[in-house]
Structures are given as C-alpha cells and as structure tokens.
Amino acid sequence: MRDVAIVGTAQRPSQVETNLTSVELILPVIDEVITKVGIDRSEIGFWCHGSCDYMSGQPFSFVAAVDAIGAWPPIVESHVEADGALALYEAWVKIQTGECDIAVVFSNGKTTSGPIDRILTLQADPYTVAPLWPGFDAMSALQAQACLDSGVVTERAMAEVASRSLADAKTNAIAYAKGDHSVDELLARPYTVAPLRAHDCGLPVDGANAVVLAAGDAARRLAKRPAWIRGIDHRIDTQRLGARDLTESNSARVAAQHAGVGRDKVDVAELHAPYTHQELLLRSAVGLDANKTRINPSGGALVANPAMAAGLARFAEAAEAIFAGGADRAVAHCTSGPCLQQNLVCVMEGE
C-alpha cells in the first residue's frame, strides 16, 4: 500500500438559499485549496467530485461543474453521485493504483434550493417506501424512537449532543447554527417529527469544500504535517429498515474495525451524524469514549449539513486537527442513506 495523506483543505462558509450556480459555489474552494497547498494544476493527476443531480434538478449537472476546475489542458476526472467523502475514497484508490500522486477531491451541495427532506426520500426503496414519501427526518425519527425504547439513548443525551455542537460551532467559521443553549432549554422546545426536535436534525445549508490528497514524498513536500490515511473502509447495511437493528449501526462497526480505529487512542473524531441520536449510535459503533476522544469539535453536521458535502467536511476538519498539532490520531466518518445505511470510516495520523 502507498502512504497517502490529506495535505490541504478548504471549506466554504455555510449559507442558505444562495443564488449561486454550482460552479460559483465550487470555484472559490478549488482556488483556495490549490493556493494553500502551493501546487501547479499540471501536478494534479486526478480530480474527483461528489454531488447529487437531484438537488440541482438537472441530469448530469456535475458535467457543468467541470467548469470550476477547468478541463484544458485535458485532465483526468471522475464524479460520484454521493458525498465527497466517497469521492475521496475513489481518489485514494486511484493513488493506490499508482496512476497519480496528487489528487483534488471536492464536493458541493446546494441543499436549500429544494425540499431536501423530500428529495432524500428518493434514497429509500423505490417500490415499498418512497411512494409513501416519509421524508428523511421521519425515517430518522423512527430510528430515534427505537433507540429511546431500547434505552440506548435518552432525549436528554440527544439534547446534550445538540447543546455541545451548537456551543462548539461558535468558533467554527463554516458553521451556520451556533450559540449557547442549555439542555433544559432545548428539551422545552416542541417536537418537529416526534421524538425529534428541530435541533436534533442537521441544518440544511449550501456549501462546498475541497481537499488535496498526495502520496509519499509529494505529501511530505506539500504539508508540514500531513494527515496520513492509515485505514479507510466503507460498509453498507440493507436498505430494508425493518430488517436492520435500528438501535445500532452494524455497518459503521464493521467499517471502524477494518479501518483500525481501535488499534490506538483517538484524539479527535469527526462523525457525520445528521441527527443527534445518530452521533450516540456512531460513538458506540465506532468504539469511541467521549471522555477520551473529542467528538465533533467543529459542531458537526448538526450545525451545517450541506448534503453531499457534509461527509467530506468531516475529513477536512479531522485533517486540520492533525495539521494544527491538536491531534495525533483522528477519525473521520461519512454516512449516507436513511438511518445510517452507509458508513465510511477513516483513520488519520500525524507523524
């Protein structure tokens, strides 16, 4: 295996209801990350993009996004109809094949230009679930209620996750929701889709981000302290909600085992948990002790949830923690699909 690291990141501050095109959304983070890392475009052997056509309301919308990176002289690029974290996985594989040493991964989500809760329902089974239009929040609420019934979470523990995330977001320029809210104050708020309250659900925002991946010597040249990817694994549970134990995340547990999370301490974990109870499930599945690991110091997806970019944002945040020296070993995680159906877990280390 080749040693591959994240060597630079850029994230766009979250906005809502922007009138920007996807190219306008992406271009600044591409320019920023290339400038920060100090590479020439000719050095970039692979570009990989994560986004979702359903949000653009246009098939092959990602082709237009190529304008944000420039296709002349010819480039090698790919796109995943998924979170940018999956694009990072593809780029990591590409570098492993030896076809390139440096890759740029980017993602964008113009989440607030359509009814995102309804749009994401299209990720559910197209014959037996989607025709009922349950919405993502309602499917997550079914999971939350199952967790409450079984006792693996409490409404207070869920509110604690929201309270901590909103407070942490105050120091994160990317975050949209932020502030000091006590657990009791949050618990006094009304349900939206019971047992969820508004603050239990990730805030849809428009966002974009980009990271640079580099192998071996190139990584050492480009970053003072690269965030070396020591393990990365992606697992999927059945799409059939009823056939899963909704009170745990089996695929996250298996992915974390294969990524090697438990081999050493974890200083920081950036978990892509769009719902408060899901952070609690993920902590347990990934094997994290909140007393020993700083969970989502960025505020996580609760305070800014750009669909298809919120997972890559976790990778960017975890890498930045290693760049800054605040963490020697970090976990980044991305989920997609209803009720944590898919989970990608990555372990990064500084030297």
Place this chain on the structure above:
Amino acid sequence: MSAQSIGALSGDSFVAPLEVAYPYKRTVGTTLSRFFNSMIEGRLEGTRGSDGKVYCPPAEFDPITGAALTEWVTVGDEGTVSTWAWQSEPQPDQPLDRPFAWALITLDGADVPMLHAVDAGSIDRIGTGTRVKVRWAADRTGGITDIACFDLLEGARA
C-alpha cells in the same frame, strides 16, 4: 421538466423556479409483481428468508446471505408497531393529510416490519406495541399505496 412560473430578479441573479418530475413505468420484477398483484386482491404475502424470518413486503433476496427467496407465506392484515414517529405537519403525497404516525409494523405471521402510516388521530394514542389493522384503499392498482394506511385496533391503546 417545466418551469412552473416565470422567474424574478433576486439581487443580481435572475432566479427561475424549476419543478422536475420524471413520470415513468417501472418493472418491479417477479417477486414484487406477485406481492402487488395479491394486494389488489386484498391479500398480503411475504417471503421466508434463509434464517426462517418472513419478510412482508417480500424480500427478493435474503438481506444477509443474498440467496434468492422463493418460499411464499400469506400473512395477516393486522400487526404490531415496533417503532413510530409523529408527523404533526403532513407533507404533500404522504398517506394522510392530517397529523398521523409513521410506524414500522410487523404483520401477524411476518417477522420483519414494514413502513407505513397509522391514522392514530393523536400522538398519545400510539406507541411501541400498539396493535393496528390495514385499511385498504378503495381503488387498488398494485402498489404500496394500495394500503391507504393502518387503523388502530379497537382497544389497542386508550
């Protein structure tokens, strides 16, 4: 694809509404074809998984082993709520236009619950363990919406 109304200037940008719909026919395959056809007749059928569990709606392939499932089981039209959520503000195209519960419901004779709506009336009338019964749609065309929703069984929960 059609623009629903003309656009307008928003700041420096011209913003045009766009509503996308892709109406087309899907072929659901042999397993769901049998399931949906039996629903037209007011009957619910599931398949038995390799571990003996009965799936309704039927699983075409075993979710764990991937084996093709071919043993059919007729299940009941009453069932038990295994988890639920309360939709206080119904959204377009959802099964009911007044506040209702979403639930995972294990039909009698099945082991794996299905998602549907329960016309419970108010949030305090539903909970895990609540007994419910299928309310068939008046016009059935072969689809999950042939079940209009589920009703509370008499005395299920006061």
